[in-house]
Amino acid sequence: xxxxxxxxLTVASANRLSDGVVVFLDDKGQWTRHLExxxxxxxxxxxxxxxxxxxxxxxxxxxxxxxAVSEDGRGxxxxxxxxxxxxxxxxxxxxxxxDAVRYA
Amino acid sequence: MPDTHFYHYDDFDRTLVAERVxxxxxxxxxxxxxxxxxxxxxxxxxxxxxxxQLHAYMLRIAIPYGTLSTRQLRQLAAIARKxxxxxxxxxxxxxxQLNWIKLEDAPDAVAMLAEVDMHxxxxxxxxxxxxxxxxxxxxxADEIEDPRVWCExxxxxxxxxxxxxxxxxxxxxxxxxxxxxxxxxxxxxxxLRLWRNPQGETGFEVIVGGGLGRTPxxxxxxxxxxxxxxxxxxxxxxxxxxxxxxRRDNLFKARIKILxxxxxxxxxxxxxxxxxxxxxxxxxxxxxxxxxxxxxxxAPPPLPHRPAVVGAVEGLKxxxxxxxxxxxxxxxxxxxxxxxxVTASLKPAGAPPGDASSVxxxxxxxxxxxxxxxxxxxSHEQNLVLPHVAIEDLPAVYRALAxxxxxxxxxxxxxDIIACPGLDYCALANARSIPVAQRIxxxxxxxxxxxxxxxxxxxxxxxxxxxxxxxxxxIGILGVDKNGVELYQISLGGDVDFGRTALxxxxxxxxxxxxxxxxxxxxxxxxxDRRDAGERxxxxxxxxxVEPFKESxxxxx
Numbered sequence: 001x002x003x004x005x006x007x008x009l010t011v012a013s014a015n016r017l018s019d020g021v022v023v024f025l026d027d028k029g030q031w032t033r034h035l036e037x038x039x040x041x042x043x044x045x046x047x048x049x050x051x052x053x054x055x056x057x058x059x060x061x062x063x064x065x066x067x068a069v070s071e072d073g074r075g076x077x078x079x080x081x082x083x084x085x086x087x088x089x090x091x092x093x094x095x096x097x098x099d100a101v102r103y104a
Numbered sequence: 105m106p107d108t109h110f111y112h113y114d115d116f117d118r119t120l121v122a123e124r125v126x127x128x129x130x131x132x133x134x135x136x137x138x139x140x141x142x143x144x145x146x147x148x149x150x151x152x153x154x155x156x157q158l159h160a161y162m163l164r165i166a167i168p169y170g171t172l173s174t175r176q177l178r179q180l181a182a183i184a185r186k187x188x189x190x191x192x193x194x195x196x197x198x199x200x201q202l203n204w205i206k207l208e209d210a211p212d213a214v215a216m217l218a219e220v221d222m223h224x225x226x227x228x229x230x231x232x233x234x235x236x237x238x239x240x241x242x243x244x245a246d247e248i249e250d251p252r253v254w255c256e257x258x259x260x261x262x263x264x265x266x267x268x269x270x271x272x273x274x275x276x277x278x279x280x281x282x283x284x285x286x287x288x289x290x291x292x293x294x295x296l297r298l299w300r301n302p303q304g305e306t307g308f309e310v311i312v313g314g315g316l317g318r319t320p321x322x323x324x325x326x327x328x329x330x331x332x333x334x335x336x337x338x339x340x341x342x343x344x345x346x347x348x349x350x351r352r353d354n355l356f357k358a359r360i361k362i363l364x365x366x367x368x369x370x371x372x373x374x375x376x377x378x379x380x381x382x383x384x385x386x387x388x389x390x391x392x393x394x395x396x397x398x399x400x401x402x403a404p405p406p407l408p409h410r411p412a413v414v415g416a417v418e419g420l421k422x423x424x425x426x427x428x429x430x431x432x433x434x435x436x437x438x439x440x441x442x443x444x445x446v447t448a449s450l451k452p453a454g455a456p457p458g459d460a461s462s463v464x465x466x467x468x469x470x471x472x473x474x475x476x477x478x479x480x481x482x483s484h485e486q487n488l489v490l491p492h493v494a495i496e497d498l499p500a501v502y503r504a505l506a507x508x509x510x511x512x513x514x515x516x517x518x519x520d521i522i523a524c525p526g527l528d529y530c531a532l533a534n535a536r537s538i539p540v541a542q543r544i545x546x547x548x549x550x551x552x553x554x555x556x557x558x559x560x561x562x563x564x565x566x567x568x569x570x571x572x573x574x575x576x577x578x579i580g581i582l583g584v585d586k587n588g589v590e591l592y593q594i595s596l597g598g599d600v601d602f603g604r605t606a607l608x609x610x611x612x613x614x615x616x617x618x619x620x621x622x623x624x625x626x627x628x629x630x631x632x633d634r635r636d637a638g639e640r641x642x643x644x645x646x647x648x649x650v651e652p653f654k655e656s657x658x659x660x661x
Contacts, residue, residue, distance in 0.1 A: 019206035
C-alpha cells in the first residue's frame with residue numbers, strides 16, 4: 001500500500017474493500033471518494049487522532065493511512081506526493097481505448 | 105478446428121482448480137462479511153493472484169509457458185470486458201494482469217478462468233511461480249526440443265507442492281529448448297537450457313541463482329549436462345537446498361541468487377549434488393511413459409506443405425515498404441520452410457507497452473483461428489506471437505493485424521519497449537514507466553529510422569524490483585524517487601538475448617523525467633555517429649565504452 005508521509009496537513013485515506021477504490025474519511029466518519037470532503041488534520045496530534053478514527057471505521061476499507069496534503073488559498077486540498085496525486089486523479093496517460101472507440 | 109496442440113487439463117487438474125475457485129469464493133465472502141480481517145485474508149487473496157494496487161485490485165493470471173488457445177484468449181477478453189475495463193496487460197513473465205478487478209467480482213472472474221482450464225494460483229507469494237518458456241517453442245527453426253513439455257512437468261510438480269509452499273522468497277523457472285535463448289534463462293532463479301551433447305543425447309544445462317531486482321545476478325551453471333529424466337529430482341534438490349539455507353531474516357537477501365552469491369557456486373553445487381544423491385533414484389525420476397504421455401499432447405499441429413517462395417509476398421514487399429520492414433522484424437524462421445512465426449507487436453507508436461483491449465484480444469484470436477492453428481503465445485517482451493503462419497498467408501495476417509493496431513514493424517527495435525506498469529498502477533513503484541515509454545515511442549515512431557537504428561532494446565522499470573528488466577536492456581531506464589521528484593537512472597550494455605546475458609552499467613546521475621527522451625536521443629545519435637558496419641547499439645557500446653555515450657547524454661540534458 002501507499003507509504004505514509006509525514007506533514008502538517010493530512011487526511012486519512014484507504015482503499016475500499018469491495019473494489020479497491022481510493023477513499024477518504026470525512027468529518028462524519030464516512031468514507032468518501034472525494035478528497036474535497038475529507039476531514040483535514042492540521043497538526044501531528046490531530047493526524048494521529050484522525051488515523052485512529054479511520055482505523056476504527058475500517059470495516060469497509062483496507063489499511064487506512066495518512067496522506068500529506070497541501071491547501072490552497074481557497075481551501076482546495078491536493079496530495080503532496082506524486083503517488084497520492086495519482087491515487088486521487090487516476091492514470092496519468094490514456095489507457096488503451098475502450099473497445100467501441102478505437103478498434104470496433 | 106483443433107482446440108490445442110498443448111497440454112489438456114485432465115480430471116485431476118479440473119477438480120483442483122474448481123475446488124480452489126470455491127474455496128476462494130468462500131474466502132472472499134467471509135472477508136466481505138467481516139469474518140476475516142485483512143491480515144488473515146491477504147495471504148489467501150495473494151495466493152490466488154489478487155493484489156491490491158494503488159487504486160484497484162489487480163488479478164494476475166497465469167499463462168503456463170506463455171501458450172494460449174484462441175478459446176482461452178477469447179475468455180480472457182471476455183473476463184476483461186465483464187469484470188475489468190475492457191483491456192489487460194501482458195507481462196514480462198508471460199502472464200496477464202487485469203488492473204481494475206473488484207474484490208466482489210474476483211471469484212466469478214477466476215471461475216471463468218477455470219472454464220477454459222486456466223487459473224491465477226501461485227502468481228504471487230513465496231512459491232514456484234508460472235514456469236516460462238521460449239515463446240517460439242514448438243515452432244522455431246533452431247529448436248532442439250519443445251521446452252513446454254518440461255514446463256508442464258514442472259507445473260504439475262510445483263502446483264501446491266506442500267514442501268515448497270513457504271519458500272524464503274518467490275521462485276521463478278524458465279526453460280529454453282533452443283541454442284538461441286529467447287527465454288532469458290540466465291536471469292531466473294533456475295534456468296534450464298536443453299542442449300545436445302557430443303554423444304548426441306539431449307539434456308539440460310542447469311543454471312541457478314540468476315535474477316534482477318535490487319541485486320541483479322547472472323545465473324551460474326551448477327550442472328552442465330543433466331539427463332532429462334533426472335530433471336524433476338534435480339529441481340527438487342535445488343529447491344530443498346534453497347528452502348534449507350535461503351535467508352528468511354531479510355526480505356532483500358532471501359532470493360536464491362543471494363544464497364548462491366554468499367556461499368559460492370561450487371558450494372551450492374556440492375550441496376545440491378549431495379541432496380540429489382539421496383533422492384535421484386526415488387519417485388521423482390521420470391519414466392519414459394510419463395514423459396511420452398505429456399510430450400504427445402505437445403505434438404506439433406499437422407501443417408500441410410506450403411510454398412516457401414510466394415510471388416504475391418515478394419511483390420507486396422516491393423509495393424509496400426512497411427510490409428517489407430514488417431517481414432524483416434516481425435517474422436522469424438519456422439521449422440518448416442513454408443511457414444513463418446509472426447509477432448504481433450503490442451507496441452504501436454505511443455501505446456502502453458503490452459496492453460491489449462478485449463477487441464484486440466478477440467481479433468488476434470480470430471487471426472490465429474484463420475491462420476495459425478488456433479494458437480497464440482505471449483512473449484516475455486510483452487508481445488503476442490502467432491506460431492504457425494504460412495508464408496502465403498502473411499499479407500492477409502499483416503493486414504488483419506494492422507486493423508488491430510498490432511502490425512507495427514518494430515519487434516526488436518527501439519520502440520519495442522518493455523515497461524512495467526509503474527507508478528500509474530503499482531503500489532511498489534517509485535516512478536512512472538508507461539508514460540516514459542510512450543514518449544520515447546512517439547519520438548522514434550518513424551519505422552525507417554527505427555530500422556536504420558537496428559536492434560535496440562529499451563527496458564523500463566518503475567522501481568528497483570525491476571519488473572521491466574532494466575538491468576538487461578541495451579538501454580535500461582530505472583525510475584527513482586528523489587525527494588518526491590521522479591528521476592530516471594540510465595544504464596547501458598545490458599543484454600539477455602541468445603545467451604549473451606549481461607548486466608548494464610549505470611552511466612551517472614539520474615536525469616529528470618522531462619529530459620529522458622533527449623537522453624535516449626543523444627545515446628542513439630552517438631551510436632549512429634560511431635558505429636561500425638553491422639554493429640548493434642550494444643556492440644558499439646561495448647567497443648567504445650561508456651564515455652562517449654555519457655558525454656552526449658549529459659550534454660543533452
